[in-house]
Amino acid sequence: MDTDEVFTIPNAISFARLLLVPVFAVLIATERDGWALAVLFVSGASDYLDGYLARRWHQTSRLGRVLDPAADRLYIAVTLVGLAWRDIVPWWLVALIALRDVVLGLTVPVLSRHGYGTLEVHYLGKAATFCLLYAFPLILLGQVAAGVGAVAEPLGWAFAWWGTGLYWWAGLLYVHQVRLLVRDDAARARAGLPTAASGPSSGESSSTARADA
Secondary structure, three states: OOEOOOOOHHHHHHHHHHHHHHHHHHHHHOOOHHHHHHHHHHHHHHHHHHHHHHHHOOOOEHHHHHHHHHHHHHHHHHHHHHHHHOOOOOHHHHHHHHHHHHHHHOHHHHHHHOOOOOOOOOHHHHHHHHHHHHHHHHHHHHHHOHHHHHHHHHHHHHHHHHHHHHHHHHHHHHHHHHHHHHHHHHHHHHOOOOOOOOOOOHHHHHHHHHHHO
16 A cells, blocks of 8 residues: 555545436436446446556555455446346346355454455456456346347346356355464364464464465
8 A cells, every 4th residue: 555545536526426426326216228338338447547646646555455446346236136126137037146245244353353354356356346347237238228228238138148157166165265264263262372363473364365365
């Protein structure tokens, strides 16, 4: 991290993206798909811009590392629920994607109990998020433009199936990493060695866990 400051321009852009989420939700619910796609375009452009500025101005921060994926997940969730509400995608797909996040949420107290923070996102998780970020806007585009929609909608569904599969694959890998950390801690405790939660070496162990993830 370059800075611990909260009030930076990249973080302000990320906050603006988050503020557009309820606007986007209303546009989806009221079937103003053209405007909804415009908001998605602005959000995508700002996502690139805040990352570029953070790197160029050396303003990458812990808050920024949280805000960006949070905004991405919110846009995916709102788009998915909105399309399911309008019977464009099935509700079981919403449940399938949500269940994966519930499973990963259950690992947070386990990691905390063993002295670890959340593990870094696996590259498969990043690939899955990339697929889902494109999938549902493309499916939405299929409802707006007749000519372009004939190509956009099937392409969107292809991204959706690939993204969902990768999403679960990355989630299962994450759970496996948590299991290995817990098993390693148990082995160290039986051998009388320090664990991540037991003292001065916790910082070293925790950073190693994040790097291995």
